[in-house]
Amino acid sequence: MMKRQAYLGIDIGSISTKGVIIDEKNKILASAYIWTEGDPIGASKKLLHLLEEQFDKEHYQITAAGTTGSARKLVGTMIGAGTVKNEITAHAVGTTSLHPDVRTILEIGGQDSKIILVENGVAVDYAMNTLCAAGTGAFLSSQSKRLGIDVEDFGEIALHSQRPARIAARCTVFAESDLVHKIQMGYAKEDIVAGLCQAVAENYLNNVGKGKKILSPVVFQGGVSKNAGVVSAMKKALGCDILVDENGHLMGALGIAILAGRSGSIQEFDFSAEHAAFQTREVNCGRCPNNCEIICVYRDGKLIDSWGNRCEKGALRAEK
Amino acid sequence: MSQKKVAFPRFGNYNLCIKYFVEQALNAEYILQPLLTQRTLEAGARYSPDSVCAPFKTCLGSLIDALEAGADTLIMPPGICRLGYYGELHEQILRDLGYEFDFINLSRYSTGKPKDYLKALKRIDPDLSAAHLARVGAETLKMLAHLDDTEAEYYKNCGFEVHHEDYHKTWSRFLAAMETAQSLHDIEQAYSWVKQAFSSIPISKPAFPLRVGVVGEYFTAVDGFSNHFLEQKIADMGVEVHRFMSVTNRNLRYHGKNLQIGIQDYCCYEMGPTSTANIWAAKHYASHGFDGIIHIKSADCTPEIDIMPVLQNISADYKIPVLYLSFDSQTSDTGLETRLEAFYDMIRIRKEGK
Numbered sequence: 315m316m317k318r319q320a321y322l323g324i325d326i327g328s329i330s331t332k333g334v335i336i337d338e339k340n341k342i343l344a345s346a347y348i349w350t351e352g353d354p355i356g357a358s359k360k361l362l363h364l365l366e367e368q369f370d371k372e373h374y375q376i377t378a379a380g381t382t383g384s385a386r387k388l389v390g391t392m393i394g395a396g397t398v399k400n401e402i403t404a405h406a407v408g409t410t411s412l413h414p415d416v417r418t419i420l421e422i423g424g425q426d427s428k429i430i431l432v433e434n435g436v437a438v439d440y441a442m443n444t445l446c447a448a449g450t451g452a453f454l455s456s457q458s459k460r461l462g463i464d465v466e467d468f469g470e471i472a473l474h475s476q477r478p479a480r481i482a483a484r485c486t487v488f489a490e491s492d493l494v495h496k497i498q499m500g501y502a503k504e505d506i507v508a509g510l511c512q513a514v515a516e517n518y519l520n521n522v523g524k525g526k527k528i529l530s531p532v533v534f535q536g537g538v539s540k541n542a543g544v545v546s547a548m549k550k551a552l553g554c555d556i557l558v559d560e561n562g563h564l565m566g567a568l569g570i571a572i573l574a575g576r577s578g579s580i581q582e583f584d585f586s587a588e589h590a591a592f593q594t595r596e597v598n599c600g601r602c603p604n605n606c607e608i609i610c611v612y613r614d615g616k617l618i619d620s621w622g623n624r625c626e627k628g629a630l631r632a633e634k
Numbered sequence: 635m636s637q638k639k640v641a642f643p644r645f646g647n648y649n650l651c652i653k654y655f656v657e658q659a660l661n662a663e664y665i666l667q668p669l670l671t672q673r674t675l676e677a678g679a680r681y682s683p684d685s686v687c688a689p690f691k692t693c694l695g696s697l698i699d700a701l702e703a704g705a706d707t708l709i710m711p712p713g714i715c716r717l718g719y720y721g722e723l724h725e726q727i728l729r730d731l732g733y734e735f736d737f738i739n740l741s742r743y744s745t746g747k748p749k750d751y752l753k754a755l756k757r758i759d760p761d762l763s764a765a766h767l768a769r770v771g772a773e774t775l776k777m778l779a780h781l782d783d784t785e786a787e788y789y790k791n792c793g794f795e796v797h798h799e800d801y802h803k804t805w806s807r808f809l810a811a812m813e814t815a816q817s818l819h820d821i822e823q824a825y826s827w828v829k830q831a832f833s834s835i836p837i838s839k840p841a842f843p844l845r846v847g848v849v850g851e852y853f854t855a856v857d858g859f860s861n862h863f864l865e866q867k868i869a870d871m872g873v874e875v876h877r878f879m880s881v882t883n884r885n886l887r888y889h890g891k892n893l894q895i896g897i898q899d900y901c902c903y904e905m906g907p908t909s910t911a912n913i914w915a916a917k918h919y920a921s922h923g924f925d926g927i928i929h930i931k932s933a934d935c936t937p938e939i940d941i942m943p944v945l946q947n948i949s950a951d952y953k954i955p956v957l958y959l960s961f962d963s964q965t966s967d968t969g970l971e972t973r974l975e976a977f978y979d980m981i982r983i984r985k986e987g988k
Contacts, residue, residue, distance in 0.1 A: 401972070437979075440976060525943065604672045
């Protein structure tokens, strides 16, 4: 019997690593969501293992793989992915495949946040935070540690607040000092938590969303969309309903799997990368005063790829 | 008296024009410092206030490069924004560091009377005659216009070349010819050579290629190093890249009032050194069916921040996406590539859907 085709997509973010395997009709066959914990290679191996356990190898064969997210290049090299694409495109494709009528995609991840405007199922404009990670997941999780609360419980606690504390939202550093001030003043914990959620929503809309026309239907995704407090603050600020997909965290992975499938190039994928040893090494080129930092990736001791050089002088070729 | 060794901060390819002018008109030696690199920027940033714009740091770094290469006379250009004040600060910082040099700060001579610039130049060559200055000046401006014209053609086509680096090799040869030019004849010869050479490079370009217009702050938009060679990056994806901002368009052939007429629906007076030109160019791109606009500036550049709301209006009226990018000494190449790639994907998928 001919095996049916399946596509693998992995989204390696700063905080979490997500993966899906889909069939030709974009149906999710397997999915996994784990913490990156500062080790994208290790996390991707673990993720592949989790996906392999759920995957029906008898009936399906993975014929295309793609990676996205901030470690897309590294992990793309590692698993030999045919499609390596930025997370903005991946999120737009993933979300519009599930919600073809969406007009605005709000996305708040661990370190970055973006807004994508969609018309007739096609992205027409986007913006991404620059220079500053204020109002992202990393900010929430560092503050939850300060407050001694698990970040997963944050949203629930926020919803109990009657009068959220006002927290200066323009900048993470000032937000934090304002937060400490409010704690020392004796504000109730839930009011502070709710205030923080509001600060994240406001910060996002004032920075990333600045000048963009936010039309409904609005889909909110990324790790922070799991936080009911931020969702409710966002709804209040926008004055319209917001859709949070239960698979919202998988959109990037789904998008890149779809793009890998669409790419048309067939490359059978086995899970062998799970068991190989990968190493990275940084070299400074030194051939001109730019002194580019070149990252070399080795699989079982063999150089498989390198990047970071600005010009040909710093090009290191993989051993054939 | 021995010849002066003159230098000017690195600014795109325009140093070649200054070199020609200094050598031919001022009877002085021109010191062409090495190309801008990370080292230049770091050296400049080390001695600059942290919050000042990146061009300040780059210019300071390249003035240090010039002093190390033997320059004894530095020229600093004038400007309508904070740039007008930068020369004074640069001089003070360099003197505090202990360097010895003559500093010709053209802002001090920007009085509205061109005759005063002659005074500045006479500090380099006391025997300079107005007639000689006028002749070499005209030749230099010719060179400048040819450089801008050739560069514009380069970015419109280099993304579609059939053989890798054809355009780049020709362009580099042209720059080398301009660097060694000694007369108007040399300049014109190199120009007609490059025109010919460009037109004989085989390209494969679709009938309706993706077209992107770049607008933004003068220095960052024009200087490749300062914008991480953004134009080359987009062109390499297979895009026609247009940029109105150049010394030719902003200074030689500029008539602000007349450009203003075309954009009076968006703003009714000049808001800064490059606002009228940029808004005009953005509207031009939008109304001529371009696929996207990229607005670039150094971080905290006030005049360019001011035109962003106007660009948002143009974006909404003409339904054209605008990507806003800020550059400073900490800008990461990876972050830039992510944003450019996403922008490219977006305009490509959008065009395919049309």
